[in-house]
Amino acid sequence: MGTTPLGSWNDGAAKREIVDFVTSAATEGSPGFVAPMDRVAVFDNDGTLWVEKPAPVQMPFVLGKLAERLEADPSLAGERPYRAITDRDEAYFRALNEQDPDAVASMVEAIGSAWEGTTLAEFEAEAARYLASWRHERFGVPYSGLVYQPMLELFDYLRSHGWRLFVCSGGGRDFMRVICEDTWGMPKENVIGSAPEFAYRDGVLVRRAVLHGPIALGPGKAEDVLARTGRLPSFAVGNDDVDVELLRSARFALLVVHDDDVREYAYTDCAERARAAAEKHGWTTVSVKNDWNVVLNERLTQEKPSAPHQ
Template sequence: MDGSRLRSWNDGEAKRSIVEFVTTAATEGASGFIPAADRVAVFDNDGTLWVERPAPVQSDFVLGKLAARLKADPSLARKQPYRAIASKDDSFLRALSTEDPDAVTSFVEAIGSAWEGTTFGEFETEAERHLASWRHERFGLPATGLVYQPMLELFDYLRAYGWRLFVCSGGGRDFMRVICEETWGLPRENVIGSAPEFAYRDGVLVRRAVLHGPVALGPGKPEYVLARTGRLPRFAAGNDDVDVEMLESAQFALLVVHDDDEREYAYTGGAERARATAERCGWTTVSVKNDWNAVLEERPIQEEPSASRQ
């Protein structure tokens, strides 16, 4: 088995490095052999698996909810992210798009409060309804159409060699789980992200405003991966500074570089440390412009929310 599965990848150093690592890891007796149980691959989501500009996909869903809360209670404008919503502060959205830890933390905390007391099913129904109608402002695609085709091929390639795949994102775990099975082919338990605590009340589980552990950024990423899998990743992929620690924890690190403003977006904000670390440590870097001959391929999304959950 060779790299022919990676059809959207141009022949070059990035593709060759991936193929060499993956095939060697599956070859018993090779110096780079990795036992099947240890073949854990972890991917960041925003900017690594799908388009994150002009803002992460989840942003519109959450901002709509928070705007409604602010309208009902203007006193919320004293703190972030409500202050940014009230003043139409675009700098806060830019901070979110680069996954600035302070902005993401305040955002995640606001999410916790906004959905406090709702059931698991109620949250998912809201998310499904939003995703069914939401379209990207530039591409006109639904969220599932924003997933990078080369990364879906990489998922299939790794699976063929016995790798277990996980997504670890600073974004909301429960939001990603709405589309993970149909979009990435990943079971829900393989999605790791920032999430609330749940409480069992009157026979159902409801969301609490308290975060379950730290936000899944920076050091939080390998911490969550270890807690979830009992192992650190052997293969990790990310695209910006909040992925550095996860990439450092892996045997093979893949850094996506956004440099194609025709087919996607070209930007460096929030990835300066990641790029410097990649150069220093010899990570494999992926140029969207030069290493991918295709970027997006639309995937269908479930149109109607499920009525089977609580």
């Protein structure tokens, strides 16, 4: 971390608007004052806290598990999403990337069945083994090297002004909880996301194939945050269309715009509605190219392995 607040942020409108809001929120008597108990900040994960291209970090973990299940039970080949995996159906995976409800529902159901009966410790150990060997295909770094340095600084800046931080993502809650404490400095209980129900069986809690609450996408994000915290956020950060409802629920909304194909990726897919909403509602937008003088977490990015995992 830099010695100055938001040191990886260039001086510009985005940084000024963040500082002005946070300063005003902490100043009793100011028009923008936010009571301490209401200082709840919620961040999306994929594409907001770390690189999500060419695919979210969790995706190969999930697909590998489903491939193992398909190998053990070939009769699954006729069902979605197994049929799509077997056929390498690009249309299905594009729909999944675009958060199509039917595609997402079929994937969530398959994930629930794949890990049904697993204890939390067993799931976390499996995820940790995967993450230990995973490397990004372009940058050759582990998952921790994909975290955006400016966002870690924003975490620190908000904490220093009395904000409580949460992450809410359509990605698996229990998967994110494996990395949240070491990577974000965030306790597990502050991570919200799509998750299974648990059942008490023979003295232990095990995963069920039933989803706990709504999928944390679109309206489901705001619903999950309210259910978990008892409050809607006063500060929210996202990057694409499935974050719109969360951002609209906040007093201050920050939208990350991916426009740097040199240091990261430039893309607009699945973000058209979010960008239109940002213009309509006057949200603060963050250009990766213009607002960040550093993108990836420098310390962890430098810890490249000699031979990236294939």
